[in-house]
Amino acid sequence: MGFNPCLAFTRRRAEMGSNWIYGVAVVREDDQFRAVCAEAPEAIAYGATEADALREMAEALKAVVRGRIHMKLDLVPPAGDPAAPHQVGLPAQLAAKASVYVAWRASGLSKVALGERLDRREGEVRRILDPDHRTGLDQLEEAAAALGGRLIVSFEAA
Numbered sequence: 778m779g780f781n782p783c784l785a786f787t788r789r790r791a792e793m794g795s796n797w798i799y800g801v802a803v804v805r806e807d808d809q810f811r812a813v814c815a816e817a818p819e820a821i822a823y824g825a826t827e828a829d830a831l832r833e834m835a836e837a838l839k840a841v842v843r844g845r846i847h848m849k850l851d852l853v854p855p856a857g858d859p860a861a862p863h864q865v866g867l868p869a870q871l872a873a874k875a876s877v878y879v880a881w882r883a884s885g886l887s888k889v890a891l892g893e894r895l896d897r898r899e900g901e902v903r904r905i906l907d908p909d910h911r912t913g914l915d916q917l918e919e920a921a922a923a924l925g926g927r928l929i930v931s932f933e934a935a
Contacts, residue, residue: 795879796856797842797872800833800861803827814848814865816855817841842871843908845877852877873917873928874908880924881906896922911919 794866803812805827812822820841822843824831830858843919845852852875867875881891888902895902905920921928 795872795876795886796866797854798857798864798866799838799855799874800858801831801863802861803830803863804856812837812863812865815839816853821837831863831865838865839867839871842867846875846906849928851882852879868932871908872911873914876916876926876928877920877924878906878908880921880926883895886924886925891920891923895919910911 799814799816801814802810803810805811809823809873810827810830812830814834817838820834820837822830822837824830824833842852844881854875854884865911866872884891884896888906892899892902902920905912905916914930918928
């Protein structure tokens with residue numbers, strides 16, 4: 778297997794961590810607003826107002842992350858550009874799942890091997906990694922620890 782720069786980048790990001798907040802730009806186009814995200818170019822959203830476009834972008838980013846996980850693709854955490862005009866974050870549950878998924882992919886472990894580390898069956902590991910399955914924070918923390926990391930929860934004023 779040759780060098781994969783995207784996977785190496787993903788590994789570096791997994792080591793650094795991520796808060797899963799994407800920088801988003803909103804542009805007015807005639808009678809609507811278009812939101813775009815350089816780090817997730819497949820996520821494009823429109824709205825009658827800037828706020829509508831940003832709400833739609835939040836949904837689009839969720840769909841992108843969920844889709845990449847479902848398709849078993851590499852997922853690169855956002856750099857979190859503070860200079861971006863708008864910041865759109867993933868919901869906490871999906872952010873935690875995405876963090877564990879990125880760490881798992883970077884580890885090179887199979888789901889069976891991760892299950893052995895967690896003393897769980899492979900089916901349970903599949904549910905932990907499934908973005909649509911409600912997994913308790915304790916299980917996500919345990920998986921992160923088994924992958925050599927930790928989850929950190931923070932609070933920001935809205």
